[in-house]
Amino acid sequence: MDVFHHSAWDEFLDEFISVFSIYDLIKNKVFICGSYSEDTFANLQEVQKIINENENNLGFFEKEFRRTHLENLILKFDLIAKFSDEIIMVIEHDKGGHMIEMGIILSFKEYYKKTKVFVLKNLDITEVLKRGGLLTPFFVEEESLFYFEDLAQLKRYIDEIY
Numbered sequence: 001m002d003v004f005h006h007s008a009w010d011e012f013l014d015e016f017i018s019v020f021s022i023y024d025l026i027k028n029k030v031f032i033c034g035s036y037s038e039d040t041f042a043n044l045q046e047v048q049k050i051i052n053e054n055e056n057n058l059g060f061f062e063k064e065f066r067r068t069h070l071e072n073l074i075l076k077f078d079l080i081a082k083f084s085d086e087i088i089m090v091i092e093h094d095k096g097g098h099m100i101e102m103g104i105i106l107s108f109k110e111y112y113k114k115t116k117v118f119v120l121k122n123l124d125i126t127e128v129l130k131r132g133g134l135l136t137p138f139f140v141e142e143e144s145l146f147y148f149e150d151l152a153q154l155k156r157y158i159d160e161i162y
Contacts, residue, residue, distance in 0.1 A: 012065070012079055019064050027058040030162075031080055034090035035098050036063060043151055044090060050158045051088075057162055059088075077101055087115040090154070093123065112138045116161065118154055121147045 016025070030051050034044045044061065051059030062080055081087060081104070089102055105111040117139055139145035148154040 008075075008079060012083065015065055016083075020058065020060070024058045028056055028086065029084045030057055030059040030086045030088060031084035032059050032061055032088050032090070033098055033101050034088075035092055035096045036061070037093075037096060040090075040092045043092065043154065046151065046155055047088065047090060047158050050155060051162045054162055073097070074100075074104065077104060081105070081111055085114065087111060088158075089115055089117045091117065091123075092120045106138055115139075116144050116146070118146045118148055118157060121149050 013025075032044055032048055032051070034040060034047075036044070048059040048061070051057045062077060065076065065080065087105065089098070089105065091098070091102065102117075105115050141147075146157050148157060
């Protein structure tokens with residue numbers, strides 16, 4: 001599925017510069033994905049904070065782009081993923097739009113090659129993912145696939161990588 005955004009690129013870059021700055025375009029752009037639910041979004045913000053401690057990185061969320069492709073969230077995700085240097089996916093449960101995004105990532109080599117996945121241990125979905133859903137050829141455990149037990153361990157992983 002090749003998706004062409006035509007004029008959306010210009011609109012997206014205008015929005016990016018208005019949300020961040022023109023100088024942020026040269027940074028390592030890290031698209032942080034996961035559940036935006038009340039229970040888990042704070043964890044994603046902790047991930048963003050660690051990534052952004054390095055001045056060469058810019059960690060950001062899809063929801064920071066409010067004008068781009070509002071009518072089609074899949075096209076919006078595709079546009080942001082193409083623009084990003086890296087993608088982080090944090091899976092803490094199996095309900096929500098982030099699981100659709102994980103499916104998109106797995107569908108395109110250009111996406112899964114630049115993605116690191118962090119999965120909370122001891123969930124029903126974790127067992128499915130451990131039996132091959134995320135393993136080779138998609139991800140390699142302890143290189144691009146990490147299982148964490150709690151927020152402290154997730155933060156340690158992120159800190160080591162970024």
